[in-house]
Amino acid sequence: MTEMRFDGRVAVITGAGRGLGRAYALLLAARGARVVVNDLGGAIRGDGPDADVAQGVADEIVAAGGEAIANTDSVATPEGGKAIIQAALDTWGRIDVLIHNAGNVRYGSIRDISYEDFRAVVDVHLLGAFHVVQAAFPHMCDANYGRIVLTSSIGGIYGNARCVNYGVAKSGMIGLNAVAALEGEACNVRSNVIVPSAVTRMAEGLDITQYPPMQPELVAPVVAWLAHEDCTVTGEMIASIAGRVSRVFIAETKGVYRPEWTIEEVAQAAEAFHDKRDVLDFxxxxxxxxxxxxxAMARGQDQPDGSD
Incomplete structure (x- = not known):
């Protein structure tokens, strides 16, 4: 099997100072990528920046014979997003790969969370993704090449109690990814979502004694594949947890058609339109x-099978 390398490619990885982002940066650099290691170096809530965190990973890559620079701009502002991408352009004159991994955690339920804590998480995860994607996208499209990997979560897909800010942000990533994939399709710019699970500092306080091995290095090859020029998929969500890799997707039931509805008829048909035996994946x-x-259903025409 031919080794999949990134020679000549420039990758920007946000949140690359620790955990998953660090694993991504080290793997891509080991395969030849020149890496912008972006990280504020803050605590898990996003407080207290520390420039040594990003610099330490960049130094580790350089010491191993690779090329990397550290960047501590914040993804949470449009100016920060532009500065992160500009660091790649100023240093190497291009941007080929964007992996948005930066994140923070502030727990809170819908009823109790403060607006400050809600916005702090949405600003980094979701708006942060938009800020760096918008800054990188024109350069990728003009070069007719780009690979974008955004980060969602099982908490964004299935929900999780007391994580409303995180759930909203990670769910919103699905829509951003879909639009980036559609708008990038004609320019060889592909965008996908990684849905990772790994034991990092974000697992602080959880009982992980019964967990199987879940180190970030199990997720990194999946992200690297999504970031590689040979990867043909776009607009998809790929999950990686404890060595298991799967595709996550939004689907529809075949549904029920009537030319007119009453409330009672909707209630009566609910079991039928909830029937998941035949699922449409568009x-x-x-x-x-x-x-x-x-x-087509409304016109009484034969239906396509809905597969992609």
């Missing part, structure tokens, strides 16, 4: 598939 152009399938 894929990248799901907005077109959803509308086309629904219109």
């Amino acid at each position: 894929g990248l152009h799901g907005h077109v598939g959803h509308i086309g399938y629904s219109f």
